[in-house]
Amino acid sequence: MLPLLSLGHWGRGGRQTRPDITIAATCMADHPAFTAFWMLGSLVASILGGRTESGFELNGLSAIVFFASIIASFVVFNKHLGGTISNRLLKAKR
Template structure:
């Protein structure tokens, strides 16, 4: 069985874009649900911040383990196939 190799820059770029996307989407949704929206975006502290980090980690774990890669890994074709 051969393994497909992916360029390191694709993996790194996908990770950075996934972080930015997750921060914006998950962060904004939690801020909206908890009333933490501000004029310049959102500010999460305490419980909402903890929930954000749990969901952020969950996004990466679930996406990579069960969905075949995160959103940007799949877009940039940075998923290693075995």
Template sequence: MTEQRDVASWRIILAFLLDAITAFVVVGLVVGVVFGGLTGNGFQLEGWRALLAFALIVAYFVVFNRFLGGTIWKRILRAVR
């Protein structure tokens, strides 16, 4: 049996915030480059592009947490249980 270790709450919260920011920026830029929506200051997604970006961000959290053992920032901050 594997033992469960306690992880500090601040690590989990910080990892989530950093993952959300990272996913928003990366997914937003990728969707903006591939499907249009880039502006001089970054990207602006509306309609189905914004829905696609939102779905990809949710998929990032689901896939990484369920199948890959934790998101990128959870692994960096050692907030994986």
């Protein structure tokens, strides 16, 4: 039985060439990364003065620093460490 939303690849003759990884599993594995990005946003806001009563707000320089650090983390993880945190947790190769 195959999961409904699958990221697996199929080779010749209907044989699967790598293990099935469901979208749900990928989303669950991405949760720590999203939490880390929220914490990073809070840290950037604290340093650059973007804290508010209801949390934080990133505008101007703080938003640029935040988004640049997210992009840099994806580049570093994918290029030098073999994939994002969720890819490494699921042992998925992209």
